[in-house]
Amino acid sequence: MPEEDLSQINSLAALEQVVKTCSHCPLRQTRTHVVFGIGNPHSDLVFIGEAPGFHEDRKGEPFVGAAGRLLDELLITVVGLARKDIYIANVLKCRPPNNRDPQPDEIEHCRPFLDKQIELIDPKVICTLGNHATRAVLNQNINISRIHGRPIQSGGRWIFPTYHPAAALYTGAIKQLLIEDFKKLGELLAEDTAPQKSADSAGTEQMGLF
Numbered sequence: 001m002p003e004e005d006l007s008q009i010n011s012l013a014a015l016e017q018v019v020k021t022c023s024h025c026p027l028r029q030t031r032t033h034v035v036f037g038i039g040n041p042h043s044d045l046v047f048i049g050e051a052p053g054f055h056e057d058r059k060g061e062p063f064v065g066a067a068g069r070l071l072d073e074l075l076i077t078v079v080g081l082a083r084k085d086i087y088i089a090n091v092l093k094c095r096p097p098n099n100r101d102p103q104p105d106e107i108e109h110c111r112p113f114l115d116k117q118i119e120l121i122d123p124k125v126i127c128t129l130g131n132h133a134t135r136a137v138l139n140q141n142i143n144i145s146r147i148h149g150r151p152i153q154s155g156g157r158w159i160f161p162t163y164h165p166a167a168a169l170y171t172g173a174i175k176q177l178l179i180e181d182f183k184k185l186g187e188l189l190a191e192d193t194a195p196q197k198s199a200d201s202a203g204t205e206q207m208g209l210f
């Protein structure tokens with residue numbers, strides 16, 4: 001757990017300063033940049049990816065490689081939103097060496113940062129990209145193929161799991177599923193019904209879609 005008292009932080013800029021100096025896990029030794037997140041801090045929609053890759057680590061910005069370009073393309077063509085309209089961040093703020101999977105202890109170290117980011121942005125919808133982000137956000141060991149495209153009510157928000165765009169880069173069938181999911185994501189955003197805060201059930205209350 002980060003040692004800082006995040007409860008006193010009331011802006012993304014202040015949180016970013018804390019995260020950028022984080023030295024609580026060994027990823028600090030191999031990172032080039034901390035990749036905090038970017039976009040509209042008041043957006044209704046936050047995307048959560050897994051962790052920075054090579055290009056993100058170099059630039060200090062999430063989703064700047066091929067997967068990011070596909071994400072931008074789907075966002076604009078299917079949902080009608082540009083990157084500047086949404087906010088995007090990762091579960092891990094530092095790149096795991098050789099892009100290996102995030103380790104459970106790394107996720108736990110970074111979790112308070114992601115929680116605080118979400119609290120400050122206060123989006124209506126959190127779209128989790130791929131298995132790792134979905135598992136970290138829902139705290140469930142679940143496979144994306146079972147739950148993608150189905151909004152889940154949690155903490156007064158919708159969690160909308162879908163495939164990681166990297167998985168769609170070389171597999172047309174997954175790209176098609178991602179397109180279908182993004183259509184549903186656009187519909188969810190257009191609805192003016194926010195989930196009830198009181199109906200919170202930590203990611204277990206489904207929209208009746210299972």
Ligand code: URA
Pocket residue numbers: 049050051052053056061062063064065067090166
């Ligand atoms: N994949 C991710 O999950 N996040 C990034 O920032 C880039 C690629």
